[in-house]
Amino acid sequence: MIGEVIKNFLRFLVFTLIQVSIIKHLDLGIFITPFPYVIFILMLPINMDKGWVILIAFICGLIIDMFYNSLGINAAACVLTAFFRPWVLRLYAPKGEYDSSSRPTLSSMGLGWMFSYAGTLVLLHHFMLFYLEAFTFSGFFITLAKVILSSMATLSLILLSQVFMEKTSVR
Amino acid sequence: MYGIIDFFKRNYFVLLFAALEFLSFYLVVKNNYYHQAGFFNSANSVVGSVDKTYSGITSYFNLTEINKQLAEENAKMHNMLSHLNDSSYRRKLKSSSPYGQKYDYIMAEVIDNTTNRTNNYLTLNAGKKQGINIGMGVIAPSGVVGIIVNVSDNYSVVMSLLNKNCQISAMLKKDGTFGTMRWTGDDFRYATLSQIPMSEKLGAGDSIVTSGYSSLFPKGIPVGKVEYYKTIPEQYFYSVIVRLSTNFKNLQYVYVVGDIMKEEKNQLEQGTYKEQQ
Numbered sequence: 001m002i003g004e005v006i007k008n009f010l011r012f013l014v015f016t017l018i019q020v021s022i023i024k025h026l027d028l029g030i031f032i033t034p035f036p037y038v039i040f041i042l043m044l045p046i047n048m049d050k051g052w053v054i055l056i057a058f059i060c061g062l063i064i065d066m067f068y069n070s071l072g073i074n075a076a077a078c079v080l081t082a083f084f085r086p087w088v089l090r091l092y093a094p095k096g097e098y099d100s101s102s103r104p105t106l107s108s109m110g111l112g113w114m115f116s117y118a119g120t121l122v123l124l125h126h127f128m129l130f131y132l133e134a135f136t137f138s139g140f141f142i143t144l145a146k147v148i149l150s151s152m153a154t155l156s157l158i159l160l161s162q163v164f165m166e167k168t169s170v171r
Numbered sequence: 172m173y174g175i176i177d178f179f180k181r182n183y184f185v186l187l188f189a190a191l192e193f194l195s196f197y198l199v200v201k202n203n204y205y206h207q208a209g210f211f212n213s214a215n216s217v218v219g220s221v222d223k224t225y226s227g228i229t230s231y232f233n234l235t236e237i238n239k240q241l242a243e244e245n246a247k248m249h250n251m252l253s254h255l256n257d258s259s260y261r262r263k264l265k266s267s268s269p270y271g272q273k274y275d276y277i278m279a280e281v282i283d284n285t286t287n288r289t290n291n292y293l294t295l296n297a298g299k300k301q302g303i304n305i306g307m308g309v310i311a312p313s314g315v316v317g318i319i320v321n322v323s324d325n326y327s328v329v330m331s332l333l334n335k336n337c338q339i340s341a342m343l344k345k346d347g348t349f350g351t352m353r354w355t356g357d358d359f360r361y362a363t364l365s366q367i368p369m370s371e372k373l374g375a376g377d378s379i380v381t382s383g384y385s386s387l388f389p390k391g392i393p394v395g396k397v398e399y400y401k402t403i404p405e406q407y408f409y410s411v412i413v414r415l416s417t418n419f420k421n422l423q424y425v426y427v428v429g430d431i432m433k434e435e436k437n438q439l440e441q442g443t444y445k446e447q448q
Contacts, residue, residue, distance in 0.1 A: 021225050027420070030287045030357055050184055058191045066218050068285075069292040069328055072198030079195060083188045132199060133289045135335075142357065 008044060012060065015040045020067040023157075031146050034153035035074075037064060038125050039161060041081055042118055043105060046098050050086050057082035070133065077129040081121050088120050106162035118158050119151070126151045203336060212321050212328050213283060213294040219326040222283035222294050230423060237423045244312040274389050275429040277302055279309075279327070281422045286359040291331040293317065295425065298325045308387040308428040314416035315339065315394050316425050318387060327427075333359055333419055340385045341394045343367070344378035352379075352394060352413070359419045361398065364411040371409070373400050379413050386430045386437075 019037035026034070041057045061078030065071050089104070092113055106114045126147045134143045179186065213222060279301070283294035297303055299322050309316040309329045317337060321328035330337050333354050341364055342349035350366035364379060377397040383390025395413040403410055430436075 017221075020221060024285070025225070025229070027287055033287060051187055054184070054187055054191060058195070061195070066212060066215060067221070068288075069212050069294075070288075070290060071202040071212065072195040072200075076192055076195035076199065079188060079191045083184075132196075135203070 004045065008040075011043060012040050016060070016063060019064060024067065028153070031149045032153045033146070033150050034157050035064075035126070035129070035150070036154050036157040036161065038078070038081060038122055038154065039118070039158045041078060041085070042121055042158075043103075046089060046102055046104055047100075050082070053085060054079060054082040073129060073132050076132055077125045080128045081125045084124055085121060088117060091120075092117050105165070106159065107166040111159075114159065114162060115155075119155050122154050122158070123147070123151045126154065213292065214298065214321045214323040214326045214328045216323065216325065219282070219294065219296070219323070223296060226280075226282040233421055233423065236421055240312050241424070247312075273431055275302070275431055277427040277429065279303070279425055279427055281425055282326075284331075284419070284422055286331075286333055286419045289335055289356065291333040291419075292320075293329040293331055293422065293425075295327045295329060295427070296325065297427070298322045298327045300324050302429065303327045303427050304429070306387070307430075309425050310388065310392050310428060311417050311422055311425045313393065313418065315381060315388060315392055316417055316419075316422065319427060329425075331419065332362060332415070332417070339387065339394075340382045341379050342382040343371070343373075344380045344391075346371075347382075349382040349384065350408075350411070355412070360415055362395065362413050362415055364413050365408060367400075367409045367411055369402060369407050369409055373397060373409065373411065375399060379411075386433050388428060 015037045019035065023034055023036060028034075037060070040060060041053070044053055044056065057078040058075055061075030062071075064074040064078075068074065089098075094109075094113070102108055104114075104117065109117070130143050130146045130150070213219060277297060279295040279297035281293050282296050283292075285291045285293075293309075293316070295303075295309075303319060303322050305319055305322055307319045309319060315332060317329040317331040317334070318339075319327050320330045332339065332352070335354065335356060337354065339352045340349060341352040348367055348371050350364045352362055352364050354362045367373070375397055379394045379396065381388040381390060381392040381394060393416045395415040395417075398412045398414045400409045400411040
C-alpha cells in the first residue's frame with residue numbers, strides 16, 4: 001500500500017518534470033501541443049477511490065498550470081478526465097472484469113486496450129483544455145484541429161512512454 | 172436530515188466533480204481578467220528556478236544571434252548618443268521634456284517563453300527587488316514584447332503580445348493615426364491593427380510604432396510593418412495585418428520600461444473625469 005503511494009508520487013514527479021522541462025519547450029507549431037503528463041492520472045490504480053482520483057487530478061492540473069501560466073485550464077481538464085475515468089474503465093473492461101493484479105498499463109492490459117482507454121480520456125482532456133483556452137477567441141474548427149492533432153501527439157508519447165517503462169521495468 | 176446526508180453520500184462524486192470544475196472555471200476567468208492570482212503562476216520561486224535551470228542550459232544555443240542583436244543595438248545607442256552630444260539637440264530635448272528623463276529601463280533575462288499557445292507568457296529573472304511592478308511595458312531591442320502581469324521578489328511574468336488578452340495602442344509612424352494592436356491568434360509573426368479609418372492612405376511596409384497614449388510604452392517603440400490590409404464590409408475601418416518586428420521565438424534579453432510619471436498622469440486624468448461627472 002505505502003509502496004504504491006510512493007510509486008505513484010514518484011511517477012507524478014517524473015511526468016510533471018518531463019512535461020514542464022522538455023515537452024513544454026518542444027515547438028511543433030500552434031496545432032500540436034502534447035500534454036503527456038495526463039498518463040499520471042490514467043495510471044493511478046484501477047480500484048482507487050474515485051473521490052481521491054479526482055482530488056489528485058485537480059492538484060496535478062493546478063501544478064501544471066503554474067508552469068504554463070494558465071491557471072485553472074489544466075485543472076479543469078484533469079478533473080474532467082478523472083470524472084470520466086471510471087466510466088471509460090467500465091466501457092473497456094475485459095470479459096472477466098478487472099482482477100486484483102490488473103493495472104491500467106500497457107504491460108498489464110495490452111496495446112489495444114491501452115490505445116482505446118488512453119485515447120478516449122486524452123481526447124476528453126484536450127477537448128476541455130483547448131476550448132477553455134480559446135474561449136470564443138479563435139474559430140471552432142481551428143480549435144478542433146488543435147484538439148485532434150495534439151491528442152494524437154499526446155497519445156503517441158504516452159504509448160511510447162509505456163513501452164519504455166515496460167522495457168526498463170520502472171513501473 | 173438523514174435524507175440530505177444520504178443524498179450527499181450517494182452523489183458525493185458528482186458534487187465533488189461539480190465543485191472542482193466550478194473552482195477551475197472561476198480561476199480561469201479570474202486569471203483572464205485580473206492576472207493577479209499571486210502564488211499560482213511562474214513568478215513563484217519554485218517554478219522560476221526550474222525555468223531558470225532550463226534556460227541556463229539552452230541559452231548557449233542562440234548566443235550568436237543574441238550577440239548580433241546586442242551589437243546592432245549598441246550601434247543604435249552610439250548613434251543616439253552622438254545626437255545627444257550635439258548641443259542644439261540637447262536644448263530642444265530639455266524644453267520638450269522638463270524633467271529630462273521620463274522612462275526608466277530595467278534589464279532582464281527571459282527564462283521562459285512560449286509562442287505556440289493561445290495565451291503566451293514570458294518569465295523574466297527580475298522582480299520587485301529590481302524595481303519591476305505590475306503594469307509596466309516590456310520591450311526588446313527590436314520592438315515591443317508585452318506587459319508585466321505578475322511579480323514576485325525575483326521573478327516576473329509578462330503577458331506576451333502573443334496573447335488573446337493583450338491589447339496595445341499603436342500608430343502609423345508617418346502621420347500618427349492610431350489604433351489597437353491585437354494578436355491574430357495563430358502566427359507568432361503577425362498581429363492585427365484595427366480602428367485605422369479608411370480615409371487613411373496605407374501602403375505595405377509602413378512602419379507601426381507605439382503611440383505612447385497608454386504610458387505603458389514610450390512613444391515610437393517599433394511594433395512592426397504593414398504587411399497587407401483589408402476592408403471590412405459596412406465598417407469605416409481597415410483591418411491591418413502587421414508583421415511584428417520582434418522575433419518572439421528568439422528573445423533572451425529584454426527591457427522593462429517604467430513610466431516615472433505614470434502616477435501623476437493617472438491622478439490628473441482621474442481628477443478630470445471626476446470633475447466632469
